[in-house]
Amino acid sequence: MEAVVVDAGSKLLKAGFAVPDQAPTMIIPTRMKRMPEDGAMPSSSAFEDITVDPVVRGFIRDWEAMEDLFHHVLYTGLEWEVGNEGQILFTEPLSTPKAVREQLVQMMFETFNVSGFYASEQAVLSLYAVGRISGCTVDIGHGKIDIAPVSEGAVQHIASKRFDIGGIELTNLLAQELRKSNPHVNLSLSDVEDIKEQYACCAEDQDAFEKTGKSCQKEQHTLPDGQVITIARERYTVGEALFQPLILGLEEHGIVEQLIRCISSVSSDNHRQLMENTVLCGGTASITGFEERFQKEANLCSSAICPSLVKPPEYMPENLSKNSAWMGGAILAKVVFPQNQHVTKADYDETGPSIVHRKCF
Numbered sequence: 316m317e318a319v320v321v322d323a324g325s326k327l328l329k330a331g332f333a334v335p336d337q338a339p340t341m342i343i344p345t346r347m348k349r350m351p352e353d354g355a356m357p358s359s360s361a362f363e364d365i366t367v368d369p370v371v372r373g374f375i376r377d378w379e380a381m382e383d384l385f386h387h388v389l390y391t392g393l394e395w396e397v398g399n400e401g402q403i404l405f406t407e408p409l410s411t412p413k414a415v416r417e418q419l420v421q422m423m424f425e426t427f428n429v430s431g432f433y434a435s436e437q438a439v440l441s442l443y444a445v446g447r448i449s450g451c452t453v454d455i456g457h458g459k460i461d462i463a464p465v466s467e468g469a470v471q472h473i474a475s476k477r478f479d480i481g482g483i484e485l486t487n488l489l490a491q492e493l494r495k496s497n498p499h500v501n502l503s504l505s506d507v508e509d510i511k512e513q514y515a516c517c518a519e520d521q522d523a524f525e526k527t528g529k530s531c532q533k534e535q536h537t538l539p540d541g542q543v544i545t546i547a548r549e550r551y552t553v554g555e556a557l558f559q560p561l562i563l564g565l566e567e568h569g570i571v572e573q574l575i576r577c578i579s580s581v582s583s584d585n586h587r588q589l590m591e592n593t594v595l596c597g598g599t600a601s602i603t604g605f606e607e608r609f610q611k612e613a614n615l616c617s618s619a620i621c622p623s624l625v626k627p628p629e630y631m632p633e634n635l636s637k638n639s640a641w642m643g644g645a646i647l648a649k650v651v652f653p654q655n656q657h658v659t660k661a662d663y664d665e666t667g668p669s670i671v672h673r674k675c676f
């Protein structure tokens with residue numbers, strides 16, 4: 316049986332058997348319903364209040380809900396049989412706390428009875444997905460942005476940066492803007508998230524964005540309940556916020572400048588290798604026009620560091636950048652388990668959860 320690979324993101328959980336060059340078979344919301352204690356069914360209006368997001372900003376926060384979700388994924392979705400569980404590889408965000416790693420390995424061996432365990436950093440895995448072992452990943456997900464220089468398969472932690480900004484902030488920004496321009500429309504956050512994924516885009520450059528303030532084509536969008544909403548400049552504002560975080564009220568540099576700063580803090584011998592192998596990934600990086608704007612700003616950079624983006628290999632499925640951490644995990648699983656580099660049940664029984672720091676790095 317192939318190993319299972321799991322990338323549990325703040326919004327989407329990607330899971331499937333490790334078949335390299337294929338997308339994960341399960342992509343589901345990282346979300347659980349919490350049943351009321353007395354077992355009564357909640358009314359539909361209360362539903363939103365009792366859903367739980369077990370992963371927050373990339374890290375597992377609600378272990379009970381996560382266990383229920385893993386149970387569903389492994390036994391129902393991927394049809395593992397109780398008593399015959401296989402091996403499993405998890406992707407990890409940058410700077411995962413030691414306690415989180417230990418709790419995960421403990422849950423896997425003690426609750427799910429897995430026969431082998433491995434965990435590896437998303438930044439490294441996203442590079443593997445495009446056939447590289449060195450480069451720099453910019454992962455813009457739902458709950459975070461991780462920028463990580465990677466040399467020979469190892470993250471340069473001192474030079475890496477984590478920002479607690481992601482798709483969720485862009486959804487909130489869009490909601491705020493659309494509520495201003497459509498005061499009579501009753502908008503839920505899930506409607507706004509759908510609108511964001513359909514309409515958000517990036518202007519060619521900052522000048523072009525400023526011009527959208529004067530003239531911008533208006534789109535009419537019908538919500539599932541029949542209300543009609545008008546979308547104009549807001550769609551550009553969402554994409555622009557990644558390049559001008561002040562739009563989100565944050566006194567930070569834009570995404571391209573942040574990448575350049577990360578690369579510059581690595582020894583200059585490695586600059587070229589990092590620059591020439593920059594990989595954009597995560598769902599938020601698939602905003603229409605994002606890649607073009609990113610490359611345009613990078614080309615205009617006055618510093619000697621001018622990042623250029625890696626083109627995904629042609630044999631990889633579409634949407635590679637949305638699933639690249641999972642897909643790199645599938646490639647790695649084909650190496651670590653056959654070569655016995657993983658944590659075995661015997662290792663775990665002998666050393667306990669701290670074995671994860673010795674074997675997975």
Ligand SMILES: Nc1ncnc2c1ncn2[C@@H]1O[C@H](COP(=O)(O)OP(=O)(O)OP(=O)(O)O)[C@@H](O)[C@H]1O
Pocket residue numbers: 323324325326327328372373374455456457458459460481482483508511512513515596597598599600601602603637
């Ligand atoms: N076309 C699109 N335009 C804008 N945003 C998009 C688009 N497609 C997906 N997204 C956003 O991407 C995010 C999900 O991306 P991803 O699956 O990489 O996040 P995640 O892995 O769940 O979270 P994280 O890695 O931050 O823990 C959501 O915020 C979603 O709304």
Ligand SMILES: [Mg+2]
Pocket residue numbers: 323324325456457597640
């Ligand atoms: Mg992610």
